[in-house]
Amino acid sequence: MDPTTDNAGITGDPDTARASLEALRAEIAKAVVGQDPAVTGLVVALLCRGHVLLEGVPGVAKTLLVRALASALELDTKRVQFTPDLMPSDVTGSLVYDTRSAEFSFQPGPVFTNLLLADEINRTPPKTQSSLLEAMEERQVTVDGTPRLLPDPFLVAATQNPVEYEGTYPLPEAQLDRFLLKLTIPLPSRQDEIDVLTRHAEGFNPRDLRAAGVRPVAGPADLEAARAAVAKTTISPEITAYVVDICRATRESPSLTLGVSPRGATALLATSRAWAWLTGRDYVIPDDVKALALPTLRHRVQLRPEAEMEGVTADSVINAILAHVPVPR
Helix, strand or coil: CCCEEEECCEEEEEEHHHHHHHHHHHCCCCCCCCHHHHHHHHHHHHCCCCCEECCCCEEEEHHHHHHHHHEECCCCEEECCCCCCCCCHHEEEEEEEEEECEEEEECCCCCCEEEEECCCCCHHHHHHHHHHHHHHHCCCCECCCCEEEEECEEEEEEECCCCCCCCCCCCCHHHCCCCEEEEECCCCCCHHHHHHHHHHHHCCCCCCCCCCCCCEEEEEHHHHHHHHHHHHHHHHHHHHHHHHHHHHHHHCCCCCCEEECHHHHHHHHHHHHHHHHHHCCEEECCCHHHHHHHHHHHCCCCCCHHHHHHCHHHHHHHHHEEEECCCCC
């Protein structure tokens, strides 16, 4: 493939695209300490045209992580703070009456962007949460019967506090299934927390990422070249069957009331493919599937109440299934 160059001078060559996307980690690390798995998950979602749900307690840099990603990419980005009084039209846009022309005109909402940061999405009621369903699935918004296409690329990066926190509304299963990945943001290790405090003591301002040195290192041309290369990554019939066996095993688990749907199986195949390409291979191996199984499937299963009371988690069920399902040779 001959490299193509956009106006910003960023090449569309697959090898250059891979290097640029890998450089995102180093660039984001200028603002966020010790969250490499989450950064990798966001890059995988970009490659798969998927959306990401980031879950963690308040104060673990979920919002900062997405803002740093936006700063390291040459993409338009907007942020919506989801609150209990937020209305669907505040997200999608609405018709506004123009007194000069005596006509209604459409005023686009913040969803018309490349990277939408939906901050604390589970603090708004289900009616407003559902305003994103069409946008996430169909890449369009319908207002007054008229569909309006969203830009490409389009990614929703939503943050949420754990569902047991006061003032949260659990996302409905239909919307959870629209997220390609659910990434958990843990509390930092002791050393990472020391590094965070040291940066702040030295003058780091999380509201001024440019002062921290975060610069664009990848853009739309890189994403297009990368996606084209990912689409050519080989998946053997044995790997396809392995993904299916894992997902079918969740439907038979005694600890679950809801297993992974065929949509979830398709998602696992896509994320495994993207991860294989990111690691420098043009074919998928079982380890790729295992590496992406938890973030791709954990939000697509539902625990039985009695299993939850016994301390069973979605991650522990999926890990048990991965240990049990035969791995292709």
